[in-house]
Amino acid sequence: MADHEWKSGRARVPLPFTIVSYVVLAFFTVFTLFPLIWLGYTSFKPEQEIVANMVALPVNWTVRNYVQAWQLGEFGHLFVNSLIFCVVTTVVVVLLSLSAAFAFTKIPSRWTRLWFSFIGLGLLVTISSSIVPLFIAANYLGLTNTYLGILIPYVAFNISFAVYLAASFVRSIPNEVIEAAKIDGANYLQVYRLIVLPMSRPIITTIAIFTFHACWVEYVLVYMMSSDSSIRTVQVGLSLLKGQLSFNFGFLFAAVVIASLPLLILYLAFRKHLQTGFSLGALKG
Amino acid sequence: MVLAARSNRASYALLAGPAIVIYGLVIVVPVLYSLVLSFTDWAGMGVPNFVGFTNYVVMFSDPIFWWGLRNNGLVVLVSLIGQIPLGFFLAYVIYRRLVRHSGFFEAVIFFPALMSPVVVALLFGVVFAPSGLVAEMIGRATGNPMFSLTIFNTKNTAIIPYLIVLLWMYTGIYFIIFLANLQKTSPEMLEAAVLDGASEWNILKSLIVPQQIPVFLTSAIYAVAGSLKSFEILWIMTNGGPSYYSNVLGLYMIQNTFSFYKYGFGSAIAIVVILLSVFMILILSSIAARFSRRFEQGAT
Numbered sequence: 001m002a003d004h005e006w007k008s009g010r011a012r013v014p015l016p017f018t019i020v021s022y023v024v025l026a027f028f029t030v031f032t033l034f035p036l037i038w039l040g041y042t043s044f045k046p047e048q049e050i051v052a053n054m055v056a057l058p059v060n061w062t063v064r065n066y067v068q069a070w071q072l073g074e075f076g077h078l079f080v081n082s083l084i085f086c087v088v089t090t091v092v093v094v095l096l097s098l099s100a101a102f103a104f105t106k107i108p109s110r111w112t113r114l115w116f117s118f119i120g121l122g123l124l125v126t127i128s129s130s131i132v133p134l135f136i137a138a139n140y141l142g143l144t145n146t147y148l149g150i151l152i153p154y155v156a157f158n159i160s161f162a163v164y165l166a167a168s169f170v171r172s173i174p175n176e177v178i179e180a181a182k183i184d185g186a187n188y189l190q191v192y193r194l195i196v197l198p199m200s201r202p203i204i205t206t207i208a209i210f211t212f213h214a215c216w217v218e219y220v221l222v223y224m225m226s227s228d229s230s231i232r233t234v235q236v237g238l239s240l241l242k243g244q245l246s247f248n249f250g251f252l253f254a255a256v257v258i259a260s261l262p263l264l265i266l267y268l269a270f271r272k273h274l275q276t277g278f279s280l281g282a283l284k285g
Numbered sequence: 286m287v288l289a290a291r292s293n294r295a296s297y298a299l300l301a302g303p304a305i306v307i308y309g310l311v312i313v314v315p316v317l318y319s320l321v322l323s324f325t326d327w328a329g330m331g332v333p334n335f336v337g338f339t340n341y342v343v344m345f346s347d348p349i350f351w352w353g354l355r356n357n358g359l360v361v362l363v364s365l366i367g368q369i370p371l372g373f374f375l376a377y378v379i380y381r382r383l384v385r386h387s388g389f390f391e392a393v394i395f396f397p398a399l400m401s402p403v404v405v406a407l408l409f410g411v412v413f414a415p416s417g418l419v420a421e422m423i424g425r426a427t428g429n430p431m432f433s434l435t436i437f438n439t440k441n442t443a444i445i446p447y448l449i450v451l452l453w454m455y456t457g458i459y460f461i462i463f464l465a466n467l468q469k470t471s472p473e474m475l476e477a478a479v480l481d482g483a484s485e486w487n488i489l490k491s492l493i494v495p496q497q498i499p500v501f502l503t504s505a506i507y508a509v510a511g512s513l514k515s516f517e518i519l520w521i522m523t524n525g526g527p528s529y530y531s532n533v534l535g536l537y538m539i540q541n542t543f544s545f546y547k548y549g550f551g552s553a554i555a556i557v558v559i560l561l562s563v564f565m566i567l568i569l570s571s572i573a574a575r576f577s578r579r580f581e582q583g584a585t
Contacts, residue, residue: 017485021378028375029393031453036396038418039408054421100304107297115305122312124562126514128535132542132555133315136322156311159304188296217401219517224543235403239521242407249411256404267399271392274399278458279465 043253050250065254069241073255074229078237082262084147085222085233086215089154093211094204096155097162098170102196104163105171106178107188116167122160127153127221135224144225154215162207165280169203170196209270210277216263234259316559323553329546340553350554353534356444357513360533363448364455364508369501371452372459377493379460380467381485391464398457405454406521413437413446413522443530447519454518455511459504466500467493502573506566513562534558 042050043065045058069075100119104112127134134153135144143149173196181191197204219235226232232240238259241252267274323340325333344350375394379387397405412418415433424432437446470493478488516535519525525532525540532540538558542551 014485018383021383024371024374025378025384025390028371028456029390032393032397035408035412035418035453054418055425096304096307099300103297103301107293107300109294109297111297115301119305119308122308124510124566125312125316125559128516129514129558129562130312130316130319130555132538132548132551133319133322134311135543136548136552137315137318152307153311156308159308163304187292189299192300213399217399217403219401219403220520235401238407239403242410242521252407252411256407260400260404263399263401267396271395275395275461275465278395278398279461 039253039256042250043257045250047248047250050248065248065250066258068251069255069258072251073237073241073258075234075237075255075258077229078232078234079262081231082216082233082235085150085154086212088151089158089215090208090211092151092155093158093162094207097159097166097207098197098200098204099192100159100163101166101170102192103188105167106173106175106196116163119160119163122157123164125157127157127218131220131224134221138225145227145230147231149225150222150231153221154218158211158214162211165207165210165277166200166203168280169200173199205270206273206276209266209273213263213266213274213277216266316555319552319555322549323556325549327549327552329548333549336549340550341557343550344553344557349529349532349537350534352529353532353537356531356533359444359448360451360512361509363451364459364512365505367448367452368456369459369504369508372456372461372504373463373497373501375456375460376463376467377489380464383485394460395457397454398461400454402515402517403521405450406518409446409450409453409518410522413449438527440528440530443523443527447522447531450518450522458507462504462507463497463500466497470496498576499573502569502576506569506573509565509569510562513558534561 038055041057042054044061044063046060046062046064049056049058049060103109104116138144138149138153141149143152177195177199178191181195182188186194217235218233219239222231222233222236223239226236238255241255322333324335324337326336326339327333375390378384379391384390410417413434414420415435415438417434420432420434423434424430436442474492475488478492483491513534516533516539519531519533520536520539523531525536529537534554535558538551538554541547541554
């Protein structure tokens with residue numbers, strides 16, 4: 001039925017409209033894909049060929065760039081750090097944001113309005129814009145070069161948006177379900193654990209994917225907080241490769257591909273969840 | 286009853302407390318601390334001296350500050366006249382299924398928004414380098430193999446590659462926002478319009494655009510809020526160079542604080558950046574509120 005309606009709607013599209021649509025889309029697609037495709041094949045190109053012709057496809061495809069990038073970049077260590085930060089932050093953010101959202105939407109309190117807008121203010125600041133105060137505080141507390149110095153800000157800066165997402169979902173859980181459990185003698189903590197958490201699975205996935213992504217691509221905090229390699233992540237390691245082997249960006253691009261694979265997998269597996277998160281108004285550049 | 290109320294309050298504190306506490310400690314306290322530091326000459330060590338508004342006066346008489354603000358303004362402009370209209374148009378085309386393979390296009394448009402800023406900066410650093418990809422392509426097209434891309438070295442043009450990158454990367458976000466909102470439009474209304482013989486242009490102009498005005502306004506708020514806050518791409522791509530020509534306020538803050546060890550001054554910049562974005566968001570949201578009120582009145 002719906003399909004039929006669309007077709008009848010589409011039949012009236014005037015030709016110029018269709019042409020303009022295709023031109024804009026084609027332009028945007030080429031513009032989007034070409035740098036990525038170029039990045040992809042250049043990473044398999046030997047250095048001499050890049051120097052000779054930057055645009056052409058490789059003649060002798062090679063994985064040498066990848067071997068070199070993995071070893072010089074110490075990516076094994078970087079991946080472990082990135083994973084630790086992303087997984088721990090994601091778990092903590094999911095638990096804290098859902099519990100706060102549950103309290104805000106289902107436990108009557110005159111404080112809720114105040115706390116909710118207090119947390120909402122966090123949507124206006126990012127790690128980048130508060131990096132100076134963050135660094136000063138972390139330095140004062142001796143938290144630079146420590147895992148906690150990264151994890152605590154990661155949780156704090158991801159919590160506002162997560163609470164906002166979680167509240168819009170938990171609000172829709174019928175009050176009757178919670179009242180029934182209360183009458184059966186459960187307290188709010190039990191309701192949270194036994195009812196709210198299991199029922200919120202769809203929004204938990206969205207929050208988790210979204211938070212994981214935000215942590216994976218974060219750069220400024222780890223860069224500023226790490227004066228040695230102990231807590232460096234994939235993004236920071238990657239940025240430090242820039243100066244090395246400066247003319248061989250085949251090597252640099254191989255590192256870029258290595259660093260981007262987890263994101264590509266995340267994207268292919270969870271595109272819908274990422275889209276939901278972004279469509280609800282995550283702030284980016 | 287009193288007991289129940291008390292236990293409610295305890296559960297409320299237990300459930301909402303951790304999120305509020307960690308958020309308050311990490312986000313609010315350092316900002317307040319930085320507000321205090323912004324009135325001092327602290328250099329990262331030793332005892333800070335109170336200097337009143339000196340940092341602010343120095344900042345407002347520094348041409349680099351104003352040039353950074355100018356570049357931030359251009360970033361906002363690229364969102365307002367580039368990313369948002371383009372994102373809307375692309376979303377409309379996909380939503381109305383004006384083209385085939387919409388799933389493919391959807392993926393292509395959205396993907397750059399997910400890439401890491403570091404990766405994007407490294408990639409486009411090479412693309413726009415004086416002897417980078419663009420230079421080589423122009424050189425091959427014009428038969429001048431020694432062609433060097435220097436038009437982005439001047440004061441006025443240095444920011445342009447960054448603006449192009451922003452357009453490339455973040456149009457997808459607005460595309461996704463508009464697509465999600467367009468999909469809420471009732472199909473019956475469109476069907477009725479089509480049956481009445483409305484042209485595609487009329488549907489777009491009289492039905493869809495008025496309906497999406499609130500989304501345009503919220504997108505504008507995101508654009509303004511986001512524009513002041515992120516600078517990592519620029520940091521890696523140009524580091525504000527050549528000279529300070531591609532600087533934005535965020536980079537100005539980082540350089541003063543961490544390269545010149547002017548923590549008090551850097552804190553003052555941080556405060557100005559935060560105040561500036563809060564101020565602009567307040568203006569925009571009051572415009573948005575007035576607009577939507579008028580829109581509702583007009584509709585009834």
